[in-house]
Amino acid sequence: MLKVGNVLIKSPAQLEGIRKSGEINTAVLDYVSSHIRAGISTEEIDQWVQTQTASMGAVPAPLHYEGFPKSVCTSLNSIVCHGIPSKDVILKEGDILNVDVSTIYNGYFSDASRMFCIGEVSADKKRLVRVAKEAIQVGLMEVKPFRPIGNMGHAIHMYAQSQGYSVVEEIGGHGVGLEFHEEPWVSYVAPRGSGEILLPGMVFTIEPMINMGSPDFYVDEQDGWTVYTGDGMPSAQWEVTVAITPSGYEILSR
């Protein structure tokens, strides 16, 4: 493994390890996708993630990470990210929920999240969820070796803005693989041409947080984790883990 600045360039063996971790991570999200429904609590999702991850010989990365109390983040409606699963949060028709799953397998980390629309969801929330998903595709079109990472962040910002939405500035993506959070820090409001030059073997997340209203947010003082939109409007986020290859990119978890 090489280091360029503070960014790790993974070896083929390490990439293979992260790939396996990512496959488990994706399988856990697939399980959530096929079981989520109105009437369950977010605590139940936490239990699914624990059970499914353990059944594949892996460990949920969030559990006890810097004191995080659960195995997965579940962020409902106006929660931007880092929502804590609870038996008191019951999913109901019209909700939108982000489920953010991160896995450690054999010492290798992967990270991805999806949005779920519970039952019939209003047209404006549905559009937010769709645009947040499309923002990942728009960003991926700018993920190319030997180009600056800021081209990706810029493209996402411009796309979200063109749809009437804002992008959270202070919380970004991150390198991942040998640790949960590595260099580089990844912005989704970056100027074109800015940031690290992407090199084959880099692994990082694309996970823009797209707000329907203002990009401002605050952190719950009680639990120290839950991030809410400042204006109470909905927020949506999808996340993938990608590796840079000699000719483009490979998605390691989605």
Ligand code: MF3
């Ligand atoms: N999966 C989140 C991320 O994308 C991690 C949140 S930290 C936790 O970075 F402790 F809340 F899990």
Ligand code: CO
């Ligand atoms: Co992440």
